[in-house]
Amino acid sequence: MRTQQHTDWQTAGLARRATRWLVAAVILGGASCVLFVLQLATLAHAVDDLTFKGHPLASTYPTLVQVGALCAGSLLLQWLADMAGTEAGLRISASVQRDMLRHLFRAGPVGCAALPAGQIVTTMTEGTAALEPYFAQYIPRAAMMVVLPGLILAMVFHLDGWSFAILACTGPLIPIFMALIGYSAQVIMNRQWVQLVIMGSSFLDSLRGLGTLRLFGQTQASITRMREMAEAHRRATFSVMKVAFLTSAALEFFASLSIALVAVIFGARLLNGTADFRSAFLVLLLAPEYFMPLRAFSASYHARQNATAAAARIAEIFAVPELEANSLQPRNASGTHGAITALECQHVSAAYATATATATATATALDDVCCKFSRNQLTVLTGESGAGKTTLLRVLLGFLPVQSGNITALDMHGHPLTLPQGCAGWLPQRPLMIFGTVADNLHLANPDADMHSLRAAARQADALGFIEALPNGFETMVGERGTLLSGGQIKRLALARVLLRDPEVLCLDEPTANLDTDSAHRIAQTIRQCAANRIVIVATHDPALVRQADQILHIENARVENIVFPKDAAA
Structure with missing residues (x-):
C-alpha cells in the first residue's frame, strides 16, 4: 500500500490525472508532424518542377497553395497540441495543490508539525508550479522526439540509403548522451531544491522572529545568513545551467556533424550525377528537422529534472499519515445524535x-x-x-x-x-x-x-x-x-x-x-x-x-x- 501511494505521487502516477489532455497533445502533435513532412515533400516537388523541369510558375500555383494549406494546418495543430499540453500541466498542478491541502487538513496540526513549515510552503508553491512545465512541455516533446524523427527516417529511407544510415546512426547518440548527463544533473537539481527549501524556511523563521532578532541585535547576522543561502542557491542554479549548456552543446555538435555529412555526400553524388536534385533537396530540408524535436526536448529536459525533485518533496508531504477517525467517535456506537452527558x-x-x-x-x-x-x-x-x-x-x-x-x-x-x-x-x-x-x-x-x-x-x-x-x-x-x-x-x-x-x-x-x-x-x-x-x-x-x-x-x-x-x- 505504501509503495502504491509512493508511485501515485511520482511523475508517472501524476500523469493519470490528465490522461485525456496529454493524449490529445500527443495526437495533435503527431498530426502536425505528418502535415509538416508532407509540406516539405510538396515544397521540394514544386522547387524541382520550377528549377529543373521548366514548368511555368502558373502551373505550380495549386502546389504552392497546397504547401500553404499544409503549413497552416501544421501550425494550427501544433498550437492546439501546445494548448492541450498546457491545460494538462495546469490541471495536474492545481489538482496536486488541492489534494495536498486536503491531506494536510486530514493530517491535522500534529501531523503537519512533522515537516518544517517552510518546506510545506515551498512545496505547495514552487513544487506544484514545477510540475506544470514537465507535463506541458517535456512529455509532448518526448513523444514528438519519437514521432517526427520516425517519419523523417521513413521518408529518407525511401529517398536515399546513405542519408538514412547517417541519420539513423547519429540520431540515437543524442538521447544516450543526454541520459548519461541526466544522472549527474538530477543530483544537482536535488541539491538546488534542498537549497531552495532551506532558504524558504530560514526566511519564514526570520520573519516570524524579527522582534527577537532585533532584541538581541542579530538582524544583520540574519541578513548575512540569508545572503549566504541565496548565494548557495545561485551557485546550485548555475550548476544546473552548466549542465543544460553542456547538453545543448553536445546536441548541436552531433546534429551539425550529421547534417554536414549528409550535405557533403549528396554534393559529391550530385556532381557525379548519381543523385537527383529533388531527393537531395528534400533530404537536406528534412535533415535539420530530424534534430529539431531533439533540440526542443533538450530545452525542456531540465523541466523533467525539476519536476522529479519536486515530486519527491510532494511525496514526503503525502507520506504524513492522516488521522483515521475522530477520537471522539465511539466504538460500536448504536445510538443516534444527542446531547453529550x-x-x-x-x-x-x-x-x-x-x-x-x-x-x-x-x-x-x-x-x-x-x-x-x-x-x-x-x-x-x-x-x-x-x-x-x-x-x-x-x-x-x-x-x-x-x-x-x-x-x-x-x-x-x-x-x-x-x-x-x-x-x-x-x-x-x-x-x-x-x-x-x-x-x-x-x-x-x-x-x-x-x-x-x-x-x-x-x-x-x-x-x-x-x-x-x-x-x-x-x-x-x-x-x-x-x-x-x-x-x-x-x-x-x-x-x-x-x-x-x-x-x-x-x-x-x-x-x-x-x-x-x-x-x-x-x-x-x-x-x-x-x-x-x-x-x-x-x-x-x-x-x-x-x-x-x-x-x-x-x-x-x-x-x-x-x-x-x-x-x-x-x-
Whole structure:
C-alpha cells in the first residue's frame, strides 16, 4: 500500500490525472508532424518542377497553395497540441495543490508539525508550479522526439540509403548522451531544491522572529545568513545551467556533424550525377528537422529534472499519515445524535512519531489514561510542562490518534453516542487571527452567522465591550496575526469564535498564559460560565482557574496520577 501511494505521487502516477489532455497533445502533435513532412515533400516537388523541369510558375500555383494549406494546418495543430499540453500541466498542478491541502487538513496540526513549515510552503508553491512545465512541455516533446524523427527516417529511407544510415546512426547518440548527463544533473537539481527549501524556511523563521532578532541585535547576522543561502542557491542554479549548456552543446555538435555529412555526400553524388536534385533537396530540408524535436526536448529536459525533485518533496508531504477517525467517535456506537452527558477515556494510550537516523520511532505521550469528563463540570488538567496535558486535549479533539483504548461519548442514560462533526471546540494557547476584520475572524467558525449571533457569542466570551469600543466595531481590522489587539483581547475574541459554534465539548490549552492579572481573571470567569450545559476541559498552570475547577486531573509522566473533586471535598 505504501509503495502504491509512493508511485501515485511520482511523475508517472501524476500523469493519470490528465490522461485525456496529454493524449490529445500527443495526437495533435503527431498530426502536425505528418502535415509538416508532407509540406516539405510538396515544397521540394514544386522547387524541382520550377528549377529543373521548366514548368511555368502558373502551373505550380495549386502546389504552392497546397504547401500553404499544409503549413497552416501544421501550425494550427501544433498550437492546439501546445494548448492541450498546457491545460494538462495546469490541471495536474492545481489538482496536486488541492489534494495536498486536503491531506494536510486530514493530517491535522500534529501531523503537519512533522515537516518544517517552510518546506510545506515551498512545496505547495514552487513544487506544484514545477510540475506544470514537465507535463506541458517535456512529455509532448518526448513523444514528438519519437514521432517526427520516425517519419523523417521513413521518408529518407525511401529517398536515399546513405542519408538514412547517417541519420539513423547519429540520431540515437543524442538521447544516450543526454541520459548519461541526466544522472549527474538530477543530483544537482536535488541539491538546488534542498537549497531552495532551506532558504524558504530560514526566511519564514526570520520573519516570524524579527522582534527577537532585533532584541538581541542579530538582524544583520540574519541578513548575512540569508545572503549566504541565496548565494548557495545561485551557485546550485548555475550548476544546473552548466549542465543544460553542456547538453545543448553536445546536441548541436552531433546534429551539425550529421547534417554536414549528409550535405557533403549528396554534393559529391550530385556532381557525379548519381543523385537527383529533388531527393537531395528534400533530404537536406528534412535533415535539420530530424534534430529539431531533439533540440526542443533538450530545452525542456531540465523541466523533467525539476519536476522529479519536486515530486519527491510532494511525496514526503503525502507520506504524513492522516488521522483515521475522530477520537471522539465511539466504538460500536448504536445510538443516534444527542446531547453529550459525559466523555469516558478507557485505558487510552497515544504516542508521537519521531524520526531517527534509521527508522521512525514513537515516543509515548499518554499511557493507560482512565478518566471521565461530565457535562456542567469544569475539569482542569494540571501537571508539569511536558507531562501530557496538551496531548490529552489533542487526543480528545482527534488531532492525535489513539494507539490503544478508546474514548466514548455517553448520553444521559450511559449509552454511546454517534457524534456529529464539529461537536468539539478548541482554544489553543496561541490562537490564530487572520488578516481581516473582527467579523472575518469570527466568521471562520460559522460563515453564515448573522450579526445577532456574532454579538451573542462575543457577549458570552466577554468580548463585546472591547469590540464595540474599537473604531469600527466588528468591521475593525485586527492586523496580521492580531497585532492591533492585546493578548487578552485576542484570547477573548478567539473564545467568542469557538463559542459561535456552540460546541458541546470545549477544550482550552493555557487560556490565561502570558496575560496580565486583570485579563486572566476575566478569562477565568468567562470559562467558568461556559461550563454551564457543556463539557469544559482546561489545561493550565493558573491557580485561579484551578480554584474554580469541579474536577482536577493531575497528569505526571504521561499518566493521570490523581483525580480530585475540590467542591465535594469542601462540602
